[in-house]
Amino acid sequence: MTAPVPAPGELAAVKSPEPAVVEVDNPASPLLAGFVGSLFMAFGSVGVGWLAQASELWRLPVFIWMRTEGLGVALSIVLLAIGGMLLVRAWLRLGQRVKVWGPAARKATLQAVALWGLPMMLSVPLFSRDVYAYIGQGRLMVEGFNPYENGISALSNYFQLGADKMWTEAPVPYGQLFLWIEQFVVWSTNVHPEASIMLFRLVALCGVILCIIYVPKLAELHGVNPHRALWLTAANPLFLTNFIASVHNDALMIGLALAGLYYCATRRMLLGLVLVTLSISVKPITVVFLPFIGLLWAGKNAGWVRKFLFWGLTAAISLGILYALSLVNGFGFGWINGLSAPGSIWIWYAPVGLLGLIVASILDAFGLDGWALAKWVYDAGKVLAVGIVAWQIFRGDHDRLMRRLTLAFAAIVVLAPMIQSWYVVWLIPLFAITGIRDDWQVKALYFIVSFFMIYAISDQLDVFPYQAEDLGLALALARIAAAVIAVLFALYLIFLDPRTKWLFTKTHEPIPTRPVI
Structure with missing residues (x-):
């Protein structure tokens, strides 16, 4: 008995199956870039990471050179700044590579955590x-x-x-x-x-x-x-x-x-x-x-x-x-x-801290005790935070209970006169699990991550070049150099990088006219 002859349409279906959807398009590139960035940070930490005086690492030649010679300190700053911002770009690019947020995206994310986290496990504290x-x-x-x-x-x-x-x-x-x-x-x-x-x-x-x-x-x-x-x-x-x-x-x-x-x-x-x-x-x-x-x-x-x-x-x-x-x-x-x-009771980038600074500066200019009133501003921020927490506890939809908790926790952080980068990290998982929309909300996260990476890179440096006569000047110059490098890299990501600039400014990714890494 002969087999039935398939209809033309059926034959075409057999010969030309639908191409499988690629969930993550070549994640190796951002994964490798992030690993390089993390390695740069780890090497940079040798020169400007925090090291105890009792540490035996002070005796190693590479630590001596990178922490006490001007060239070694400069190299450490450059590696730290470029590495940190490379890591930001790699994170953004990994998200762009995901076409379908499925199991393959989870696998790529876990690979990123492992690859990017490993050099940090071995770094001097940063x-x-x-x-x-x-x-x-x-x-x-x-x-x-x-x-x-x-x-x-x-x-x-x-x-x-x-x-x-x-x-x-x-x-x-x-x-x-x-x-x-x-x-x-x-x-x-x-x-x-x-x-x-x-x-x-x-x-x-x-x-x-x-x-x-x-x-x-x-x-x-x-x-x-x-x-x-x-x-x-x-x-x-x-x-x-x-x-x-x-x-x-x-x-x-x-x-x-x-x-x-x-x-x-x-x-x-x-x-x-x-x-x-x-x-x-x-x-x-x-x-x-x-x-x-x-x-x-x-x-x-x-x-x-x-x-x-x-x-x-x-x-x-x-x-x-x-x-x-x-x-x-x-x-x-x-x-x-x-x-x-x-x-530190306040910091300039915290909204309440900035407001207190402005109040204190204006009143001091008129010969008044501005910082006494600034303390009232800080206390008012704390009272407002308590009020928002109470409102979220007593009012709201039960189905949004986790989001209410997130907003209450955010009020405690945002309305404090002092905000550290790790305070922000408390909030990211809570907002992520209750929903960060792919619009201004995720763009705000991109800006926040970029800002705090730049600030961390330039703020916490353990610089002590022995050949410098003025340690305070040396530290200031080191921080300025780190900030300039990180800011220039961030400006590149936001305004010039053909693959990341749209994340900060546009709604949809443009169709690429040429392959870009």
């Missing part, structure tokens, strides 16, 4: 020296001091630990869990700076992994594409530099908080509440999550009596856990006093 404060606080614990009552100046040779001088008399603002982590790290490494930094980086990496796991899960719960949310968060240069290169404990804080939110949102309330409480015991700022968890627990159509009941239950369980932890370490709730640790 953009912050808080990790050296962690070492000092851990040493306080090991030597039997109460870190809630003593600054690191209570230690012998504390100045060799590398911490900022603000920590010399400041009590610890961290919770019980992080105190134990600090104590364990310092005890296990015998106060060895580089070994301690590596262990703290592994702790931060745990927070990064928690974000990688729970950002997509939370995004799916909110009907947001989980793979795009992961790219916006985990491959973000601010996320990687602040959590890995800078070794901030905020990584563990936000990772635990996101995990807790997920379990609370899926009705595993006790597990979720324990995780959020552990987040609070790293840094207490996530205590603001508790009222929203109480609302999740109360349910969609809960009346006020039920809401107050579950607010009380949520607070009782969380505070009970914190109290139990305080009994174990014997330090109580001393971290409450630590929240007033001295530091």
